[in-house]
Each structure stands twice: as C-alpha cells, then as structure tokens.
Amino acid sequence: MRTGGILMHITSLPSPYGVGTMGESARHFVDFLQAAGQSLWQILPICPTSYGDSPYQSFSTFAGNPYLIDLDDLTADGLLDRADYAGLDWGGDPLMVDYGKLYQNRYPVLRKACRALLAAPTADYRSFCEKNAFWLEDYALFMAMKEANGGEPWTDWEQAIQNREVVALNRVRRALEGDIAFWRSVQYLFFRQWNALKDYANEHDVRIIGDLPIYVSADSVDVWAHPEQFQLDEHRRPTEVAGCPPDGFSADGQLWGNPLFNWEAMERDGFAWWVRRIAYQFEIYDVLRIDHFRGFDAYYAIPYGETTAQNGRWRQGPGMKLFRAVEASLGKKEIIAEDLGFLTPSVHRLREETGFPGMKVLEFAFDRRDGGGPAYLPHNYPTNCVVYVGTHDNETAVGWLETAHPEDVAHAREYLRLDPREGEHWGMMRAVWASVGRCAVVQMQDVLGLGREGRMNIPSTLGGKNWTWRAPAGFDSPELAARLRRQMALYGRLPEQE
Template sequence: MPVKNKFVRGSGILLPISSLPSDYGIGTFGGQAFRFIDFLKDAGQKYWQVLPIGPTSYGDSPYQSFSAFAGNPYFIDLDILTEEGLLKPGEAGSFFWGDNEDSVDYAALFQSRFAVLRTAFSRSRHADTAEYGQFCEENAYWLEDYCLYMALKFEFENKEWLLWPEDIRFRRPAAVRQYSEKLRAEMDFWKFCQFAFYRQWNRVKAYANQRGIRVIGDIPIYAAFDSADVWANSELFQLDSRRRPTKVAGVPPDLFSKEGQLWGNPLYDWEAMERGHFDWWKKRMEFSAKRYDVIRIDHFIGIVRYYAIPAGETTAVGGSWQPGPGRKLTDAINGSIGKAQVIAEDLGVVVPQVKKLLKINGYPGMKVLQFAFDGDPANQHLPMYYTSNTVVYGGTHDNDTLVEFFSRMPPKNRKYAKEYLNVKRKKDLPGAVLRAAYASVADTVIFQAQDILLLPGWARMNYPSTVGSNWRWRLKKGQLTDEISKELCSLARIYGR
C-alpha cells in the first residue's frame, strides 16, 4: 500500500557530516554538530540533509561504501572519546590531521584516524556493558559480515574481496569459521567502531529532533562491488560463477556526456531479490528509517528501469535499458520504514512510469534551480512549474556553487535568469534564486551550505566521474554567522516555511 508521504512546508541546509568544523581533519558527531543544529533552529529551518554516512574507500566518495549499513569511523568524535577516558587529554591533537581547515586531507586521515581509534579501543571496557551486547544482538544481521569483511581487508592488505583466497572469497563455511576465529580481535575493533559511531550519531539525531530539526539521509541505490554487502550476498547481484560482475551500472550518453557515465557498481539480480521477498532491501530501509527521518533514494529512476553495461566496457555506450522491480520494491520499502518519509531523486530522463510510481507512493521528486535557466520558458525546473509535493535544490553535491554557476553561465542564459528573477546585477543572482525557491509552492527547499555562504567554485563538493579533489570542502568555525541566521529566518517567516 502507498504511504502518506506529505511533507510539512519547510526549508533546510545540505551540509555533509564531513564538512562540519573540526580540529581533527574532518567533521564529526561532536560539539560542532550540535552547534549546527542550533544554527538551523535559530535560522527557522526544519531540515538538515547529509550525504551518505557509510565508510568510504578509494576515492573517498560516500556513494561508494564498504557497507550499506555501517557508519564511517572518521565521524566518531575524538573529544567525546577523551571525555569517556578512552583517550588522554591532548592525545588526539598530537596527530597530523592536515594543513587546511577548509579542506579534508584524506591521506592524513587514513594514516592517523585508525591509529587513534585503536588506542581508544585498547582502553575501552565497552564489551562488558549491556548496551554493547544489545547493539551487537540487534545489528547481528549485518554487523558480523561487515566486521569480518573489514578484518579480512586488513589481513589481505586492503585488496578487494575478488582478490582474496578462493575459500573465503566464496565464503565456504569452513573458511568463514576459520577466519572468524583467527581474526576475532580485529573484528572486535571494527565492532567497537560501529558501536561508538551509532552511539554518537543517535545522540546527534535525538538532539536534532528535540530541536524540531528533521534529518534527511541519502542512500545510494547501488552497493559498491568492494563491499560486505556484495561479498556476503553475492546471489543477489548479477555476478558470474567466479563472483565477477556480468553487468554494471551507469547511465547512457546524453547532451552532457558523449560516452555516458560508467559507475561500475554491480547490478542487482531483481529476480533473486523478488524470490527473497526483497528482504535485503527491507532490512536496509528499516535500518535507514532508524538513522534518518527522511530518506532520499539516489537514482530512483533505477527502480523503474536500469541501464546495464557489459562488464569490462570502458564507456557506457554499449549498455541497454532493462526493467526494474517498480512498485513491487516500493511496496516493500513502504512496509519497512514506519513513519519515515522518502524523497525520490528522479533527475535525468524521467519516463512516464517513474512519474506514475511517484504518484502512487506520494514520493516527492526533485527540481534543481541550476537546471532551470537555459533560456527555455518551458523548462520544468523553473519555479513557476513546481507543484507542492516537490523538493527544490539550488544545486546538489554534484553541481557547482551558485556563485560559480552564475559566473560561468552563457551570457544569453544569464540575461534570462536576471529577467526571470528580476535582478540587474550578476552578484545578486544567488540571493534571488534562494528567495525564488522559498517563495515557490514547493513544500521543501534545500540549499547547500556553500550557497548560503555565497562561496565560489573552489568549495564545490564533487565533480562527477572524476577521482581526486572531491568530497573535501569543510565549513570553518564561525562561518555561519548570526546575520546569515537572521536572513534565513526572515525568508522562512515571510514565505511560511
């Protein structure tokens, strides 16, 4: 049955956990997270949207995670561990966390963070507590596989699981027992990290809810190949007898990319998923509904139809569209999420079946203002075409900052944007587009923190299909001022948000 998914009129800010200010190289669940929630409340906001919070791998993308369930140990706050007596005062500060307070140095993090966490683990008595026992019991369905997976990666020098010895690659029962016994101490370390992560995250979310702020989480539609999910559930993915992907995910060529996008994630075997009553997805969504108040499903159109590219291809040109599970999956999702709500990231070529599925379920789709000003008055991303059940973004993590976007746009398009937004100067466009979004009929408006701060292009979060300088931008302490808070609060009041 479809869910009642109606959103209360409101606005919010997209700020990844990694971008929170911190003395330890990356944002955490410490004091700055609580201060940001206070800022949102004072600014009249109702939502805090975060990027996926799972553990990241090579390339540092939160959309390529070792687990669909686990949390990123980088986000564990070290000051809290110090307060709990697991680190000595000043101990965390003695490590190198990078030279730039507005950019994450992932190489430095990788070298330092786990060393600090292992020190905290060595001093912890968490294993003797009822709270820890309950955590392990409630999460056993994913926790055991994930912790064994991470212990095995450590054992095999961080190689992906396809390169492990055959017996454990295929998860033969004797090998699983053998390695579980051999690597029990290492597994316990990874369990400690998850226990600490969720203990801290649950406090942050509870405080947000207490202050009237709802947390919007983001889940990638696909699992990463190098993940505990695929290794432990290989029968649910399109893999061959050697566990290698036969088809991988991506999107076809379009006006912006002649070769399309080759994501490389293994595709689900939807027939196998259906035979299992979509149990893996049900567990994933039920778990996500505990982590977040609202769940944004990335690449939602892949539920209706997905683009399958033969494994081994170097571009997405040779792929083909295949039917997805559609309503069978959304029915399973709706029965698993309780009171949580869903946002469907429906960007791209939206076929009628996608619109129909959104309507059946009551899920709001997305509009992005950076897509609106191409000079075409019929462009459906323009505010005059919005419906109430819509989530409007100035830009997403994959877009330029608004300042950079309007600076780089063709003069003809900029002229149209000025006319539409009724401004004379280029520098006034970002503020005008924010006001237009707030004034629109759309129930939900989300802007990136970088755009609230009017930052230039160096603060962009991600350049799609590239690896290198992505996912690095960080907020500096005090950057979100009382003046900005008052301006946002005024807009929220004027436009009933």
Template sequence: MRQKRRSGILLHPTSLPGPGGIGSLGKECRHFIDFLEEAGQSLWQVLPLGPAAYGNSPYSCYSAFAGNPLLIDLATLVDEGDLEPEEAVAEVSADHVDFPAVDAFKSRALRTAAARFHAHGDTDRKQEFWHFCDTTPWLHDAALFMALKEHFGGKSWNTWPKEIARRESAALEKYSVRLGVAIGEHKYIQWQFSRQWRHVREYANSKGIAVVGDIPIFVAFDSTDVWTNPGLFKLDDKGKPTVVAGVPPDYFSKTGQRWGNPLYDWDAMAADGFRWWIERFRGSFALHDVVRVDHFRGFEACWEVPAKEKTAVNGQWVPAPGTALFDAVIGAVGSLPIIAEDLGVITPAVEELRDRYRFPGMKILQFAFDSGPGNPYLPHNFTRDCVVYTGTHDNDTTQGWFQSLSPRERREVLAYTDTTGKEVHWELIRLGMASVADMAIFPLQDVMGLDGSSRMNLPGTPRGNWSWRYSEGMLTAKHAKKLLELTVLFGRK
C-alpha cells in the first residue's frame, strides 16, 4: 500500500521566538504547531532533544536519553507554583541564542524551582514525580553524572577520581548520598522536560501533525552513556578513545570531518543482544512518531580515525553489524518508522541495508544541480520511498546557497525550475512538493526566504552554530497560505 503523501517543516525548538533568550516548550511552541495546521502541514521535524554539550550541538549531548533543560518553559513552572514570576524573567538577547547567558539564567531558575518543589510541592505532583523516577531506568545515572560534573568543576568523567570514574559500588553510593540535593534537582528537571514535551507532542498529534525526531548515531565521549557503559566503546586502559568517528573528505570539507565521538565496540554490543541500542530506540519512539537516523551509513561501516589524528583524512571504513542490530531492535520494539540519513559516501551495501527494512532515504535539492540530468537528487530521478528536502540543518539556506553558486550552476537551477530565480526558495519548495517523494520537509528559513546569515550549522566549525531564532511577526499568514496552496495542489493534504 502506498504511503500517504505528507509534507512538513524542519525547525528545532531552540529557534522559536519568545522570552528567555531561547525557544521553549511553552506557548510559542503551540503557536508554531497552530501555524503548521493552518498551512496544511502534517510533519514537524526537530533536531535531537538531548542536553547539548560541546559547542552547544544537539548532536553532542551529555545523555542519549535525557532532555535539554534549556527547552523547559519557565512560565509553566510559574503557573505550577515552582517559580515566582520575577524569577522567570531574564534580560537575554532575543535575536540569537546566547548559550552561556541562557544556561546561567535557566540553570539558576531551574534549581530554584526544584528546591521549592521538593520543599513545598503538592501531593499529586509529588506522586507523579516519584512515579517518573521509579519508571525511568536511565534517570539516576544521568542525574548523578550531571551532579558529578558540577561537583568536579565541569571536568570530563575520565579525569574524576578513579573510584567514581570506574563506577566502583562504594563510590556510587557515597556520591549518591553526598550529592543528593543536586541529583534531586536534575531528576526534577528531567521530569519537567518529559511532561512538557509530552504535552507538546500530544498537542501536535491532536492537530494531525506527526513529530519527526533525530537520533545521532554516535554519542559524546563525555556523556552518561560512555561513563556507564565503557565496555561498549573502543577505549584504552585509561578510558580514552583509541579511535574516533568522522567522515572522509566530501562536499562539506576537503579534510573530512573529525567528529571525535568514541566508536562502538560492536562485538561487545552484539554479545548482549544490542541491549543499549534497543533501549535507545525505545526511548526515542517514546518521544517521537518518526525518527530520522543521522549518519545511517555508519550502521553498515564506520569511518574510524585514530584518536591522535587532527583531521579525518587518515581514517578507514570498518564494518558495522547493521542487519543484526536492526533485527534485534525490531524484534524487541516492533516496526521502526525511520528516515535514513543516507548522504555522503553511499555504497551498494548501504543502500541494501536501507532497502532491506524499507527505510526511506533523503534527497537534498541543493545537491541536484552540479552533474547533469543523471544527478540522483533531481526530482525526475526520485522514487516514492524517499524524503525530499530543500536543505538540512547542515546546509546553507536556499537563498544563501543560490547566491553562492557559480553562474553555470545558477543557469541550471533556472532552466530546471523554468523561473527567474527571484523567489528561488519557493521554486525549490515547489519542486519538492510536486515530486513523487512520499514526504517533503523544508527548513523554516526557506519558507521565510532568509539568507545565509540564518543558517543553523556550518559543518566543521566548532563555534557560532545552532543559535538562529526567528522573532515574533516573521512567520505570517501569507507563509501559511502559500504552503497550504502548494500542499493541496500536489496532494499532500
């Protein structure tokens, strides 16, 4: 049976407007969902929702299971009595996310809210909180990890005293008692994130909108995941990675991308039936309706870079047990509504793995105009089982991309779209909508026609990313009307 044609918008919640210097899961989030409904959209894609670590990247988190505290809506905590109104007000820049300033303010506010809740919270909410604690297996380790990071001045877990770095039983008990207050704060924070996100997702679903999440294939070295499961990663005797993740030279970088994430010991993971991955997918589908798997090709083979190398050039492809892993996950979790991020160096083996499970791949229109009519990203070469994007969070905006093209490439774009290029962002959106792809998803920046100053991420640059926000008034009824017209015209509503 053919899947229903759908379309939607890519927007991370941090990019929403509103007070506090960062988007949140409050009323502005619901207003955006209302916009999606008005525009006839049925998909909302977000980036990973975890607590961002290095470089504020949602693809490098302190936990693969926890939520990002910076997304918590403080106005809701005021309504619930955990904050006073003045405690939820911050003088923080609204144009872009100033992560250090936002983190300092929100961390202080959330600690205050947690203390007030633990001291004076009503019985029903306390019962809900303790039920969350009792039924969330990863929670204590994640809360303890964050409390320990604070206690040791933000240092990486492998530099902590050996007894706790190695998770000796006596040390775990000692620090769980010593840092009990901080652990309780972090558990409260995760409870609030969980309930607020649940309400947001329920609201979206009530409007007929499915939430598309994102699983980064790798995790950060300085994370709860590596600290609690060191045997599942390729580490040396001192707990440091022997090899790290990346990709070889490609469209984005002449020296490749050295991501630095520790790589999995696939033999160790297979030995326990891929338990960690089963729980990770189970947790992600508890948060989302569909999940995009970032760097899907890493399930067939990973680019291993010796940890001592400064670039990703001198790496090698090392096989990964994709079939065994997905068989195990499907056996435990059931069907997997997954989008496979199959960009980069894709081999027949990667395509076979993707197609074996009927995971739709991705088609990026910005990649379509550099190699003639056989280019696989041109819509006339699509098959139905794919998801078309103008660009992703790693691409420039369509306006910025078009301005950066050579004259020859611009002519190809104009010839293919049969337009003047005056509104090239809408022309590419129209191409995606009209294509046979079952799903079409567009970054909100392209709907608004914004230039390259509004891109979300520039791969290979460690700073200055992930901070874009739109402000009140930028997203209008005209945008909704235009999207709705195209959605209806091309049978996606």
C-alpha cells in the first residue's frame, strides 16, 4: 500500500484571528487533501506551548493547545458572539503567528466562552471530565497555580505545593476553584473541536499522523505530578538533561534541557506511564510519529547546569522492553520511528525489531553538514520507510538549494535531474513520490515552492520566526490539488490504487 501525505501544522492554516485553528480552514484543507489524492495529514504536537512557543516544549503531554480552538465555531455553538473577538488585534502580518498577541487576547475570549459553558454544563462535558480525570485534574490545577504565581515554574512555588502535600493541594483547590474550572472546561472545548475535525478527516479518507515528543518539559504538570518517573535529585531538580551531541550543524550540540526518564523505575511498574501515554495518543491520532526514536536505545545525558551539550555522555535506554510492554497492552499500532541523527548499529537493530518504519530525508543524501550519505539516496531506500524532502526542522527544498554547499547542490541536481522549467522543488518531491518508500510526505511549503521564508524551525535557536509560518488565504486551490493528484496517480499513491 503506497500513500502520500502533506506535513502542515494547524497553526499554519490561514484564519482572521492570528493563528490557524481547527475550524473552517482546517476542514477546507481536508477537502484539499482529498482532492489532491493525499491519504495522510501530518501535524506537529497539538499540546499547549510554553515559553518559546515550541510544540515540543509543553506544559502537558496530554492537554490540547487552546490557541487552536476556533472562535467562529464557538460562536456557532452559542458560546460567543463575533463582536467578542472580531475587532481584536491579532497581529499585523497574516503570514506569521504573533504569539504575544495571542497570549494577550485569546484567553479573555476563551474565558467568556467557558463561562457560558459552565453556566449550563452538559452531560457530555461531565463525561469528558470523568474520562480524562487521570490527567485533567492535575493539569487544571497546575495551570491555575502557574497563573496565580505569575507564570513562574513550579520549582519556584511554595514548597508544600512543589511536594504535592495533600493539605496544601486541597487549600489551593478551594482558593482557585474558578480558575481550575476554566482550565478544565477549555480542554473540553479543545477536544470537542479536535474530535470533530478528526472525524471529518477520516470521513474524507484522510488519516492524521500525530507527533509525540520523546521528552516532556521540565516546567510541566507531567514532572510535577509524577516526579518518580524522572531523574531528579532530592530537591526535584534534574540531575542530567536531554540533548544531542555536537554535529555538522552545531558545534555545541543541542541542549534541550528536558529532564530524563528514570527508566529503571519505569520498568519496575511495566512502563505504565508510557503505556498510558501512547494509548492516549491513539485515541487522538490514526498514526503516531515518535520523535527522537534513538533515545530509546541510548540517550544523550548532559549534566544539569551546563550551557552547551558538549560535555554529555551516552546512557543505555529501555530498548525493546518498552515496546514489548506497549504491544502487550495495546496490540500492534501504527508508529513511525523518527530515526534521524547519529545512528549506531544497535539503533538500527531496535527499529528493525519493532517493525516500525523509519524516516528518510532526501536533503540528507546530499548535505555534507549532516553526514547522512548514501542511506538517504532514493535508490537505497527500503520499502518500510516514510520519505521526506525535508521535515519541519529542515530548510524547504528551495531554501536548501539556495543555502547548501554548491557542490552538494550540484550533486543533487545531477542525481535528481532537476529541471528549473517545472520548478526544482517539484523535482525533489517527485523523487520521494517515485521512491519505493511505502509512504511519502512533503511539506506544504515545498508544494508552494517557498524559500527560507517558509522554514518552520531552526533547531537550537529560540525566538525569531520559529513556529510562526502561515499559509496565505487560497493556498489550497483546486488547480494545485489537481497537480498533486496527477503526481499521486503517476507514482501509484492514490487511495484508490491501494
């Protein structure tokens, strides 16, 4: 079964209110995907973003991002009036998310919608709260506490709250009852819209690939509520943190700063935290991409307090023990292993033993900075893989052609027989579509032929334009859908050819 898909995060969709949402523009994009012969829509994590606005650094691995809630759909539900939000300042550039404006203006509007909801809570709302209580209650309390503490990380809160002492928690639950109810109800609104969007996609023969970061943020409810699952000292501070060693792209490596898992403790309870986490993801998505798969074989540990990743060391991960526990509990699931970066024979063996498809990035085949080499050339691809021109962490195809070493670009042009008359980015996409890889996914920015201005993220950098790219209105035109559909037909990736 050969399939094609598009990588585009929800925030990148056009809308009048500062950020892409799960409303009409998302449903229109699903229509476009179906018309274009695409079977898959790959998105980035949909959890709430924290400082830096990265979807890979969240306050919760279970919660949904309130920014993605569509305000017009709330109006259609009778929870808002358009006058509540239509005249607000959502930013001056419709092609870029202004997260500062979102933070300032979105939450007062959502609070009004939640007040209307809580004035007459439905049976569906109560059912949602009961079903999700295992994460929702801690999350709502965490966010209310964070707000009450001026946004400070939980490690700076009152000591009794840091330690989750029962008397102290009951005290703040009473004091912050209204705020806790808001954070609980906004999650209901999020998942009501998410479930409707996913149902719409599935009804139109489009399946959603979700993205699961391997690590969670230090300033998250996950670490605060479950400190025993992480490598923390007696003061609940990390002993070592996550990152990547130096490579061709970064002489200092990547210092992510996430706390590392206490794999020995996790193994003792049958990896229950991970089993529940992955089970929950498959309630949300059809297919799951697990980020930084190599960290399950061996992970890079950097002493807490370091300013770069240069002084880290490799430590042994859980390997197949974790994935056997997941399969024993959940059965076979469709998982994509993000197996990029520095790979050892043991990482390859682990991925092969799981049976998960790995990832092949075409740009890596030619770029001397990455050292990907021959394994990323299309003639060497295995069938069981997901093929990309580039991911959200890479240059767009046009951007890569403009910025890579001239000899590398010349090699790519010769190997791929790129033709400026059709657009060299189309030649790069055709290479992944024509490959034997069972699944081929391209960024929407590449379909649109965007250069560096369309790049979604530059790893190891904060601020700037990371995570802000948005598509212009009308980007998903019938003409573009027809051109994509023709390529899917040529290379046997139409759903009806399966």
